[in-house]
Amino acid sequence: MKRMALTVTFTLLAAAQAQRVATPVPIGVAVAQTSNTALLGQEQVIGARFAEKFLNARGGIGGTPIKLVFQDAAGDENSAINAFQNLITKENVVGIVGPTLSQQAFAADPIAERAKVPVLGPSNTAKGIPQIGQFIARVSAPVAVVAPNAIKQALRLDPKIKKVAVLYAQNDAFSTSETGTFQDTAKAQGLNVATVQKFQTTDTDFTTQVTAVLNAGVDLVIVSGLAADGGNLVKQLRQLGYKGSIIGGNGLNTSNIFPVCQQYCDGIIIAQAYSPAQPSAANQVFVKEYRAQYKKDPPQFAAQAYAGVQVMVEALKAIDRKKKLGTWNLNDLRAELNKQILAGKYNTPLGELRFDKDGEIIQKDFYVAQIKMKDAKTGSFVFLK
């Protein structure tokens, strides 16, 4: 009996010990490091690493450094769920930045919600993400806010546009959400949506869709997909003779698309939630560091991941000022962190941002960029006025 009591006591003590907040403070980053989504996830890893380096150099959280714990969320729902579970139960992270795709967020975020672990989506722009639960917020402006800017800019560049083809990946939650916004905006702008075509993110042959688009005689094609399939679709559109304007959705918003569509990427118009020209001090530091290391401007996905880590760290700092992080029980800290994230105001590379009560981002500025290719391999996003 005595031995049993001792065992129970030790177990409880061990459990209590495990529930303390570790130092350096672990923050989970669950983004795609493999699969075709890794084209986006690689940029997020870079952005998060920059934030870790920069914020630790500035004293971390009241002198305690942070440590990012990366888990590969790949491009599918199961991998994202596994990544979240590992971060929550094995790595004892205080919060999670991730996953990469909205599709994955709908599957993995409920795991964090049940465990009461705050999540910041760095690129989940589909409708309904913050509404998944109280612990779910995002630093990625919803597609319904960002995407319409691309159509307005395309019309500014070519006022003669009348007929539009819309193509989207029907097996991706984000793309299906984004295409709805694009179609509504196109109609609201008085454009005729001549054809709507579906494809899968795993498709490689788009000749059927392209043939239908050419047959419809449109002046503008709007593509909602991911970088690999979307880039390939653009390539085949151009190779089969389409000469009009092309708008890409947020999934195509990465320089990793350049090796996919090569010189045919030239001219794609993409709305942005981020611009390297954003004048905030946080952004200028980020841009300087990024340019020094990669010899190019940082992309939106890197900036959003940076902002995700920064928001979490600043919220932790605010908590630490009231009561030292080391004295918190992990579960209590996670709940407090969630409250603090939603209460704060942050100056990030995306500009000033805060959250509404659901965890939806409130962001001021949006931009539109056009891809300009120098040759088959190198290009850049040129921001349009």
Place this chain on the structure above:
Amino acid sequence: MEASQLLQNLLNGLAIGSVYAIFALGYTLVFSILGIINFAHGAVFTLGAYFTYTLVVGQFENNGLLKGVNLFPQGSPLSGNPWAFALATLVGAVIAGFVAVLIERLAFRPMRARGADPLLALVSSLGVALVIVNLIQLLVGAEIYNFPSDAYGEVRPALSFQIGDRVVIVRTVQIIIFAVSLAMLAVLGYVIGRTKVGKALRAVAESPGTASLLGISVDRFILITFFLSGFLGGLAGTLVGTAFGVAGPYFGVTYGLKGLAVIVLGGLGSIPGAVVGGLVIGLAEAFVPADYSAYKDAVAFALLFVILLVRPQGLLGRTQIQKV
């Protein structure tokens, strides 16, 4: 459907269908000799594309162990003009052929030597496929690779002509695919139908025991079959990769399944059947109404189901006669 769209779909369907045909021929050759499906054929298809990519580009940038490797700092000698690219494609397909031979030695021959159930060989080939796919992912990452368009050199612009007020355009790569596939089918038809090797292969396929009594080395011809099968699979992989990009290590999975549909549709073990099956499925996919083209894989298999209901032996297959 307008005439221009009809013709465009027809040309698109013939191009992709011809690749399905040469890919499926690899399945058919092995099936006709050993009576089993080699599930590693889709992985060999993927390898063929990666081998050619390595010979033509030799640079790996994604998340694999080979990240940062550049085999040709001065540029690949097998890149920059159509003939160099053709040579790289050929060498890539030959290496894929040798991989198929290796698969036979490691996964099929030991099973055959022990008189194991053919089902076990099938599972064994599935295991080999998974190992290959994971190995590719480990080495070169999971992301898409594209052949740079300057790798082919200055190829002629796409074929285009006017029908009514519409222009029908066929990509250059589609024409190349169709031409290479037709040439391969003609060569293979000649080898199987007219040469001594072909006769020996047919003899082994008909009755390995009798062929052995006639002095034909059955094991040797099984290896030749696997080499031809791997060569065709690897070639198809490069052709598809050139047209649409090498879509990661799982690139061959969909084509593997579709290849199965092709040989069942055409008639198991029938070489003309594989060709007809490939073209039928390619055309069926091309003619799926564009609004539903995201479902074209499902359409291909639905077509297979319907045809098998009417003709269980496939389009050109022979009915099996069971002697009692």
